Amino acid sequence: MIIRDVLVTPVAFRDPPLLNVAGVHQPYALRTIVQLVCADGVVGLGETYGDDTLLARLERIAPTLVGLSVFDVNAIRGKVETVVTGAPGGQDPDRLTGAPSTARAVLQAYSPFEVACLDAQGKALGVPVSDLLGGAVRESVPFAAYLFYKWAGHPDFEPDETYGEALDPAGVVAQARTMVDTYGFASLKLKGGVFPPEQEIAAIRALREAFPDLPLRLDPNAAWTVATSVKVAEELDGVLEYLEDPTPTIPGMAEVAREATMPLATNMCVVAFDHLPEGVARKAIGVLLCDHHYWGGLRMCQTLATICQTFGIGLSMHSNTHLGISLAAMVHLAAATPYLSYACDTHYPWTLDDVVRPGALRIVDGGVPVPAGPGLGVELDPDALARLHEQYLRCGIRRRDDGGYLRTFRPEFQPPRGTW
Missing domain, CATH: 3.20.20.120 (Enolase-like C-terminal domain)
Structure with missing residues (x-):
């Protein structure tokens, strides 16, 4: 179960105009899809935020995981820590969940790879992730x-x-x-x-x-x-x-x-x-x-x-x-x-x-x-992935900005954090 390749694909998908304290959801939401391609043909799937800062981290991490086993999650986390702590920091992808920190950046970057490892492990063993x-x-x-x-x-x-x-x-x-x-x-x-x-x-x-x-x-x-x-x-x-x-x-x-x-x-x-x-x-x-x-x-x-x-x-x-x-x-x-x-x-x-x-x-x-199949129990649709990646390239959104989007209609808007 050696990792032969790591694919990191940003996607954009339609999102309704849902209002919240930060503003309103943009027409497209962003996510990143991770695929760990193993030497025996098994592919483990992971998913996380799609903002440009985290995407850049994942793209830097991806080549460092080639050659590792999907069962050696400690080594994989070590690679993530090395890349994240050795690279310039950036804004937290989810700005409603506290101030950014290096430790949090490591955990966020590691999470989709851990899920993909568990998916690949389950597929190899014929058991669900649960x-x-x-x-x-x-x-x-x-x-x-x-x-x-x-x-x-x-x-x-x-x-x-x-x-x-x-x-x-x-x-x-x-x-x-x-x-x-x-x-x-x-x-x-x-x-x-x-x-x-x-x-x-x-x-x-x-x-x-x-x-x-x-x-x-x-x-x-x-x-x-x-x-x-x-x-x-x-x-x-x-x-x-x-x-x-x-x-x-x-x-x-x-x-x-x-x-x-x-x-x-x-x-x-x-x-x-x-x-x-x-x-x-x-x-x-x-x-x-x-x-x-x-x-x-x-x-x-x-x-x-x-x-x-x-x-x-x-x-x-x-x-x-x-x-x-x-x-x-x-x-x-x-x-x-x-x-x-x-x-x-x-x-x-x-x-x-x-x-x-x-x-x-x-x-x-x-x-x-609970999905009944091995691993996560879901199957990637390559045509849908390609379509949503193309949508990502076309839509021009690279970071979630509920406030900026709402200000295009209400220029005076400011989020009422702790003030109402």
Whole structure:
């Protein structure tokens, strides 16, 4: 299982105009697809962010892995560390998840290669990745409907006929109804930080009236002050399953946590292992949303799960805009992690294109059954990969910029980080 070649392919795929604290999604989202081509013909697949900084790192790393075994992940991580620490740094690909650091850059760059190694190992052994992670403890992984305020469509593009516009409580409820009816979701999460808190409280209350039995979550991406966060927590006492990242920083979250009756969740203030001691000591969070793309891969997330269980912190899973390789990795990880406290997040219902062949990934009764095949259980579609790579070359986007895109329509826009 020696690596003969490493292919790193940036892709761009259609993305709806989903609003968030940073702005609005651009017409195309970016991802990078990694293929580890082994001497015996096995190909391991990985996927990660597509921003130009991380792409350049992956392209520098790729040739250094040739000749290594996909089972020698320690050597592969060593190569990643050597390249990343010896090259100039750059801006963190996901700027909502904390300040950039060399350690985080290593973990982000290593993650798609680790997933690709596990995929290749599973294919060679004829077992699913979940078996390599200890064995599946659940046959299907529960996910929450990920609700967004959104425009009807991007200007100069075809309107979104499936979900349409959602700029008020009625629009949010209609979007939720479509997702629940289509996919059977049993939990609902609203991405907030878009409108004044009072409007988002009204949207949550409308969801509660429409779906009296479903757990609800609200995530304003740290848009609010501590005082506003406490007020919202009071207003939604008994309504929310958890409140995610209402305000910035661990100290700010700790202040809110002392007053809030529901757990506070995060994927913004605790996003690396060196954040955990302060987060635990200050009792700032009740739920941690892991993400293998920046925590360092699937096995590092299992280590994180053990730490959360030790300190009584609930565990769920964060999602960025992604394709099927990432979803498959998320499902195998969640299936093989006994300590999973809440339904996971996924953008997959919003995904209009993919690089994997259809059939292996399905959302059934609000969950994704673990793919049955060896490795990740998904098959790369080379024609789709070529088409989305060509789209990447044509679209001209090289870095996600929700704020810049929104300012083309609203020049005065500034993200309300911790100020509302």
